[in-house]
Amino acid sequence: MRTVAGFLVGIAVGSMSITLLFLGMRAVMDVGGACADGGPYVSAQPCPTGVPLAMVAAMFGLFAAAGLIMWFGSRIGGLAAGVVAVGWPLLFIALGYNFVDYAFQSPDGEPGPVWSWLIPGVLFFLVGGAPVIVAIWGWREARGGGSGRSSRLVNRLTGGAAADPAATERLVFPTDPAARPIEPSFTSTAFAPAHRSGDDALPRDGG
């Protein structure tokens, strides 16, 4: 129960941090895209009140969230710890959306797209979207029983190979139901001891 609570707190902190970054970025873009506070000079463009605190807190919050999700997710087993990987595309696509949105609706009222915001927007979409495409590709291949490099990677990431070195190539989606893993799995060997000592880890229900 505490494991699930910690895991969910990690997810809430993560989405809270991405929301803070998203809104903070929009606030900074509203004043032209850059701002500065402090130091020996008078800033031409001071930051909107509270935005620096919100954004710095959100950056640290993302690390805390990733730690919580991986720590407690590895105790839950299965793909729970892998939820942390969703944070990357969410962050980059959310911030990329801001760039593209402001490229076409610039606060300056310039006609046409603002290229210096459109280009980073497209780049952010690529950075955020590429892992999703690769993941879906690998997942489909693994599901289909393929033995390519991407499906081997998916199986290794999700199959709990750390508990049993001989099971490195064990399939998550074997065609024989009897061959499905009954042991709970964890994504990283770094969490194996924590998982082993966990008293609330139950075998998977076989899927």
Place this chain on the structure above:
Amino acid sequence: MSDSLRRWLPVLIIAAALIGVWLGATLFAALT
């Protein structure tokens, strides 16, 4: 961890994420 909890985990994950978005928006409004 009970089986029913495990079954509801995806729903709980989405609920936690939505609560996080709400918390973030509220916190941002309070800070700025």
